[in-house]
Amino acid sequence: MTIYITGHKNPDTDSICSAIGYAALKGEGYAAGRLGNVNPETQFVLDHFGMAAPELLGDMAGQEIILVDHNEAAQSADGIEEAKILEILDHHKIGGLKTSEPILFCNVPVGCTATIVTMFYKQNGKTPDAKVAGLLCSAILSDTLAFRSPTCTETDKATALELAAIAGIEDVEAYAKEMFVAGSELGSKTEKEILYLDFKKFNSGNTTFGVGQVSSMSGEELQELKPRMQAYMEESFAEHGADMLFFMLTDIMDESTDLIYCGEGADAAVKAAFKSDAEDRTYLKGVMSRKKQIVPQLTDALK
């Protein structure tokens, strides 16, 4: 009977790629499984390296199973209580699971399960092939937002770069952007939906102003979005019930925000708040937080 290796329900790139990577290391008798649909980002990764998605698993009662990227029954396969868990590789909090026998449970506080899977390759004196290395590298880039997440450790970064070399990924940043663009769901949304993804209103003096924000790993995606949002904000201005509208296009990779806006006085407020001479936009390097880096400054400027 095949022993399935699976990530959590509603799988992300780490859950899919770590399962495939660990199954490849374990070899005969083991296969990767998944507990839900492959998301667009993961599909891009699988396509990029010419790999098939793992088998969709049903009820696992009575089977032997290895868990990656999760360690809680609630996140795992249906029937997990009646399955025999053989091993767990994870990087989350410890969730209270019990076993009847000693098992390998390797939970390491790193940014990505794929980093742990790669540790096991090394411990076994093995190297993943180029395709598997590509998947594992992609998982680390995904979970760590290309090394920008506070959960990212030096080990994650070093591991991803080693894997990239094996996989033949020459420009890791460029590849990560491509992956994040493929995974972005902004493309399928209307301008109104994007404005209201994360929108709040504030008051200063007699002025009510709204500030929306969208964050992306892709500067290109944001540049494509920017004129669409500017046009939408101007044509729909009256319906948002604010004296000024601001919209932050925050580029996670560049660690900057492109601030667009409309409404009478908004240009002056931005110039005062950010000491900028730009006419219809402000490129704000180092600005990513609406709460800390935009709203207090605008509030002061509008008093």
Add this chain to the structure above:
Amino acid sequence: MTIYITGHKNPDTDSICSAIGYAALKGEGYAAGRLGNVNPETQFVLDHFGMAAPELLGDMAGQEIILVDHNEAAQSADGIEEAKILEILDHHKIGGLKTSEPILFCNVPVGCTATIVTMFYKQNGKTPDAKVAGLLCSAILSDTLAFRSPTCTETDKATALELAAIAGIEDVEAYAKEMFVAGSELGSKTEKEILYLDFKKFNSGNTTFGVGQVSSMSGEELQELKPRMQAYMEESFAEHGADMLFFMLTDIMDESTDLIYCGEGADAAVKAAFKSDAEDRTYLKGVMSRKKQIVPQLTDALK
């Protein structure tokens, strides 16, 4: 505040030595603790390598703690529910513990936690000093019954031998015997207590016979015990309510049993059962199980 590293309540040699060994690896800010008295075997080990026992810990609520050789709250320090568990190194079944953040939880199905602690030395490119290596080696010898337990893996054995070389233990078997003798509690028991440690009566034909068994890692200890038990069985024969008495002195290291006995016909039964010409004893190589290797044979011989 010192971060304590501790094994389980009622600590054995692994719980004490793995705590000391891991604290030595972690270095400044960390100290080994213990959750109970040091047993005679562990005291022998500490004395042998000139090490002090870890500090006896009280309620750990509000403190930071690392668990070795256990992963269940019930086996751990008082106040563990209000302590912050930073790491767990263990080799038991997974016991349902929860944490609020990701932690290092390294549970490996090997024979001894000290084997896992030694893995961490290697992962960090470090080598334990001779004293610590001696403690870790002793823990492995203790938990694996000097490599004879079914829980012992090749990794445990290889690790213990590497540690023995660092510690300057020239004859690992001899050292293990010395440790097991020091840890044995047979020395403090009367012959009657030893006979009844594990004693059962059986019937065959018209004969009632009793078979007791004691197992030891030390052949010397058993040889010392043998004449005492023989004399006791003969002088107290009438009070045991059996036609024949048998007593198995089982040497775990030698994988053999020295069978002593008394009562009319016992000698003939032993000769018939085990095809032996010995007059008052039978050295039975490979015999360790009363249920499978002694009682059926005697039962057949007495029919």
